[in-house]
Amino acid sequence: MPGATDIPTRDRILYASAELFRRQGYAGTGLKQIATEAHAPFGSVYHFFPGGKEQLADDVLRTGGRFFLALYEAIAGAAQTLEATDFADACPIATVAGEIASTHELLRAATADVFESWLAAVAEDAVEAGVPAGGARPLALSVLAALEGAFLLSRSLRNIEPMTACSKAAVALVEAALTPDPTSPETTEDPTTMETTA
Helix, strand or coil, rough: CCCCHHHHHHHHHHHHHHHHHHHCCCCCCCHHHHHHHCCCCCHHHHHHCHHHHHHHHHHHHHEEEEEEEEHHHHHHHHHHHHCCCCCCCCHHHHHHHHHHHHCHHHHHHHHHHHHHHHHHHHHHHHHHHCHHHHHHHHHHHHHHHHHHHHHHHHHHCCCCCHHHHHHHHHHHHHHHHHCCCCCCCHCCCCCHHHHCCC
């Protein structure tokens, strides 16, 4: 885990658990393996999660669930706002970005900075929910691109069907990012070499 010492110990344990549960499942992951992956003393796992692996898994699942719900609600809320304003109140950043991208470098850079901050926030939330760090930015780009495209289509078609489709697609993208690839070397490890005891 790069830069592990910069991340609070509890967060490292949660991230490592989410990653290992994603790759190996609950039964195939042991607390010692989680502590090793998190670069944390074994005792700190019980310090932060006195209920052991069950409590830890509960926290990981609830964090992931909150991410799904927040993503769905954010897009659903944007769709309602768009409809309530007669399709006038879309994303202000995208509206300006499309208008000035080739003519005003200072404003183009400002919109790029805003988009980058959004991408970073979505990617950070995705990692906390258990998405591998290497897949978090591509996921954020996909979700944001789908959302901005849905805004444009909804304004043009004057209905929220694209926004509804976008929310479902975004959830599917996150689900796919959280589902282990059975052909990946990470998920085809010999199960007999995995630690299974808590």
